[in-house]
Amino acid sequence: MNYRIKKISIIPIQIELNEPFVISKGPLTHARNTVVKIFLEEGQYGIGECCPYRTIHGETQDGTVAAGKDLAQLLIGQDVREIRQCIKIIDKSLAGNASIKCAFDMALYDLNAKLVELPLYRYLQGDNSKKIYTDMTVSLLPVEEMVKRAVKFKEDGFPVIKVKLGDRPSAKDVERIAAIRKAIGMELPIRIDANQGWNYLEAKRALQSLEAYNIEHCEAPLPCQNFIDIQKLNQESPIPIMGDESVFSHQDAYRMLAVDGIQLINIKLGKAGGICHAMKIASVAQAAGVYCQVGSFSETRVGISALVHFSKAWDNIIYYDLDSPLMQSEDPVIGGMVYHNDWEVTVDDSPGHGADFDPEFLKKFPSFDIQ
Numbered sequence: 446m447n448y449r450i451k452k453i454s455i456i457p458i459q460i461e462l463n464e465p466f467v468i469s470k471g472p473l474t475h476a477r478n479t480v481v482k483i484f485l486e487e488g489q490y491g492i493g494e495c496c497p498y499r500t501i502h503g504e505t506q507d508g509t510v511a512a513g514k515d516l517a518q519l520l521i522g523q524d525v526r527e528i529r530q531c532i533k534i535i536d537k538s539l540a541g542n543a544s545i546k547c548a549f550d551m552a553l554y555d556l557n558a559k560l561v562e563l564p565l566y567r568y569l570q571g572d573n574s575k576k577i578y579t580d581m582t583v584s585l586l587p588v589e590e591m592v593k594r595a596v597k598f599k600e601d602g603f604p605v606i607k608v609k610l611g612d613r614p615s616a617k618d619v620e621r622i623a624a625i626r627k628a629i630g631m632e633l634p635i636r637i638d639a640n641q642g643w644n645y646l647e648a649k650r651a652l653q654s655l656e657a658y659n660i661e662h663c664e665a666p667l668p669c670q671n672f673i674d675i676q677k678l679n680q681e682s683p684i685p686i687m688g689d690e691s692v693f694s695h696q697d698a699y700r701m702l703a704v705d706g707i708q709l710i711n712i713k714l715g716k717a718g719g720i721c722h723a724m725k726i727a728s729v730a731q732a733a734g735v736y737c738q739v740g741s742f743s744e745t746r747v748g749i750s751a752l753v754h755f756s757k758a759w760d761n762i763i764y765y766d767l768d769s770p771l772m773q774s775e776d777p778v779i780g781g782m783v784y785h786n787d788w789e790v791t792v793d794d795s796p797g798h799g800a801d802f803d804p805e806f807l808k809k810f811p812s813f814d815i816q
């Protein structure tokens with residue numbers, strides 16, 4: 446069998462969201478994702494996906510397509526079994542661009558697991574008995590709109606609600622959480638995410654005031670470049686701080702943990718550049734005895750399937766934010782991860798990550814083929 450990469454297809458897709466997804470950086474109305482398919486000569490392929498989030502990655506969909514064509518040229522003819530060598534090639538040729546690199550990495554892992562006929566979790570030495578339940582996220586909106594959604598998500602049976610904050614002054618965010626708690630009670634766990642919206646003073650005030658509301662943890666209270674004030678905040682905050690935008694890479698994880706700037710890490714394949722580098726972040730966290738969450742941008746069930754398989758391989762990943770497909774107006778994915786009524790998320794033993802796009806859906810979009 447010929448294991449050399451024969452062809453790579455890059456397909457920009459678009460899916461409308463059920464309603465705009467709003468964070469402190471602004472609203473998102475559509476998932477504009479980029480799909481990468483890596484083919485061998487005999488037609489076997491692996492599939493990956495990324496969701497470039499322009500306000501977080503600094504990458505756009507057009508940019509990922511352009512960069513993807515460039516990276517694809519470098520991988521044609523490479524032995525697909527040499528995952529780390531392939532990733533070394535793309536990392537060496539282009540700094541940053543974690544989003545599009547993630548789509549390539551995901552396709553490489555999917556194809557390799559398929560070649561040995563293993564589900565991806567097993568290829569990554571994971572354990573499928575590990576239970577995973579997703580939260581559901583409330584957008585940053587006027588307080589009554591947020592309350593309405595939180596009540597609905599409680600009725601829907603979600604085991605945890607995540608609430609987007611990061612408004613200034615942060616007293617408005619405290620009002621939001623107070624109103625949500627009044628409506629849904631104190632027991633259902635709430636996690637919050639400021640998406641870098643506060644400064645040190647606003648964050649300190651908010652986190653101290655929110656102590657009374659049973660908050661599990663807080664993602665990204667400060668701008669990600671500010672790894673000075675985050676150290677003070679981490680010391681003073683009654684609510685554990687989780688690094689998200691401040692931890693793209695394993696080097697970021699090392700820095701943020703070494704300066705005692707965070708207590709928890711949110712791992713996203715789309716920030717790390719895929720599974721290969723995300724495993725390094727999980728390892729750094731494990732060495733430091735730090736728990737992790739896995740999260741997403743606006744990936745479909747293809748990207749989330751890969752993330753679920755990855756999560757099965759790391760017992761220090763204990764929080765799950767896997768709700769992005771639930772916000773999309775259509776589900777164009779065949780196979781892959783499944784949501785259950787109690788919001789448990791499972792994957793089966795299909796080879797690879799088990800998910801693929803409906804060919805009819807992909808036909809609606811251009812495919813750029815490099816060979």
Ligand SMILES: [Mg+2]
Binds near residue numbers: 640
């Ligand atoms: Mg976050």
